[in-house]
Amino acid sequence: MTCEVHAWDLSVRGAHLDQTHAFFNGTSVFLRVLGQESAPCLVELLPPEGKAFAAWRVATSLPPAAGEKGGARRHGFGLYRAADYDELIDHPVEMGTFTLIAFDACGVPHEVAITGRHDCDAERLAADLKQVCEWQIRFFGEPAPMARYVFLVTAVGEGYGGLEHRASTALLCARNDLPYPGMKGLPESYRTFLGLCSHEYFHTWNVKRIKPAAFVPYDLDRENYTTQLWAFEGITSYYDDLALLRSGVIARQDWLDLTAKTLGNVKRAPGRLRQSLAESSFDAWSKFYRPDENTPNAVVSYYAKGALAALALDLTLRAGTRGRTSLDDVMRALWRRFGQTGGGVGDDDLRQIAEELSGLELGRFFAQTIHGTRDIPLEKLLAPFGVRLEWAKAKTPALGAKTASEGDELRLATVYDGGPAQQAGLSAGDALIAVDGLRVTAKNLDALLGRRRPGDTLAVHAFRRDELMRFELTLGAPGDDAPRLDCDKSANALRRAWLGG
Numbered sequence: 001m002t003c004e005v006h007a008w009d010l011s012v013r014g015a016h017l018d019q020t021h022a023f024f025n026g027t028s029v030f031l032r033v034l035g036q037e038s039a040p041c042l043v044e045l046l047p048p049e050g051k052a053f054a055a056w057r058v059a060t061s062l063p064p065a066a067g068e069k070g071g072a073r074r075h076g077f078g079l080y081r082a083a084d085y086d087e088l089i090d091h092p093v094e095m096g097t098f099t100l101i102a103f104d105a106c107g108v109p110h111e112v113a114i115t116g117r118h119d120c121d122a123e124r125l126a127a128d129l130k131q132v133c134e135w136q137i138r139f140f141g142e143p144a145p146m147a148r149y150v151f152l153v154t155a156v157g158e159g160y161g162g163l164e165h166r167a168s169t170a171l172l173c174a175r176n177d178l179p180y181p182g183m184k185g186l187p188e189s190y191r192t193f194l195g196l197c198s199h200e201y202f203h204t205w206n207v208k209r210i211k212p213a214a215f216v217p218y219d220l221d222r223e224n225y226t227t228q229l230w231a232f233e234g235i236t237s238y239y240d241d242l243a244l245l246r247s248g249v250i251a252r253q254d255w256l257d258l259t260a261k262t263l264g265n266v267k268r269a270p271g272r273l274r275q276s277l278a279e280s281s282f283d284a285w286s287k288f289y290r291p292d293e294n295t296p297n298a299v300v301s302y303y304a305k306g307a308l309a310a311l312a313l314d315l316t317l318r319a320g321t322r323g324r325t326s327l328d329d330v331m332r333a334l335w336r337r338f339g340q341t342g343g344g345v346g347d348d349d350l351r352q353i354a355e356e357l358s359g360l361e362l363g364r365f366f367a368q369t370i371h372g373t374r375d376i377p378l379e380k381l382l383a384p385f386g387v388r389l390e391w392a393k394a395k396t397p398a399l400g401a402k403t404a405s406e407g408d409e410l411r412l413a414t415v416y417d418g419g420p421a422q423q424a425g426l427s428a429g430d431a432l433i434a435v436d437g438l439r440v441t442a443k444n445l446d447a448l449l450g451r452r453r454p455g456d457t458l459a460v461h462a463f464r465r466d467e468l469m470r471f472e473l474t475l476g477a478p479g480d481d482a483p484r485l486d487c488d489k490s491a492n493a494l495r496r497a498w499l500g501g
Ligand code: ZN
Pocket: 199, 203, 232, 233, 236
């Protein structure tokens, strides 16, 4: 049987083919033969014909079919092998003239294949990634669970995304996020890229091997529902930046700033008071991955709030046991009991393991943090660690909406529940035209609001579709959603064990 696939999706989850390269996930191109999922597969990758493609090679963690006639050499075309269908679809493949960067982490060969135009400083990237990867391998314990590992990076003008696999990850980044020769320090853009690499790499353990019971085995016929995405994405989001700090790639204050940013993002979305982390996890298929203008009002991110829940659990364990037990111990226990055995993690297993290791009673913590919607009391939890959390007020009175500019238009992307814009009758999608009779744009909105005080009423003109409408909007108090984290001067032993000196 022959089948032809339309490949024009340049996302980490699709397949894309043009004259510059080819990228595919097995899920996009390999049909499943019902009843033969456990049979081994051979895949023949053929080079495109023509001189223009003579330099093309292959990057993938799929092993070449050694010993087979026509078996590929490393990075070559030819036959590759997968033990079964599950493995066949878990090794994305890149073909083209990518840059190949190799390094070794704890004896495991690692590669970065970068597709797209870029000026990446290969040495710098290899040195930083090696540090992060080695820290993670040692965190869970040697030997690493994979024989080799490949970062498949597609560099574009603008883009961001990652998808984890058992021995590789597909990443999409802005080419300017990559380090360049002669770059000083660690710009935010590059730090973001390293955070993405760290995140997907941590998944090699947490979700690719330590899996929720609902994913064992994964049912490809339907959505697989679990209340535990907060643990697999949230804990991974907590450790992605923490690994940058603990491996020495970023400084302590950098990490505190990143965490403060997450705190602010969670606080700004009223959906956190409506939906618990367990619900957000379960509804990912119908809500989180189908966002609309009301998502911030209705949904809490199991990534962002999940990372804060992981932080809160870590702090609770460390403070409650005077530093004897931490989330690190829980992760390693999950790895030994589930990751290395292949069993699925049940809904109560994480809590039970944390209780068993710490001797603490955590029923209330899980009820409030994972199944409840109240804000996590991080000020209180951080205090024993000598870390202060302060919420600063925003500089301008509140409009109660998130704006986005589209060309010349200033649109309301989200109108927050109960906020001034909603009370005035404005809706998401409305295009703001004028405030108090003066033209308003993305550029002058903040300056315009900065000259007004909370309680002031503005005349707002906006288009809804093609109808001009007028609103009276009374500005609200500035939001206190700009948090700041810093350490006191004390030599705090708990903090030192957690974040280093
Ligand atoms: Zn993730």
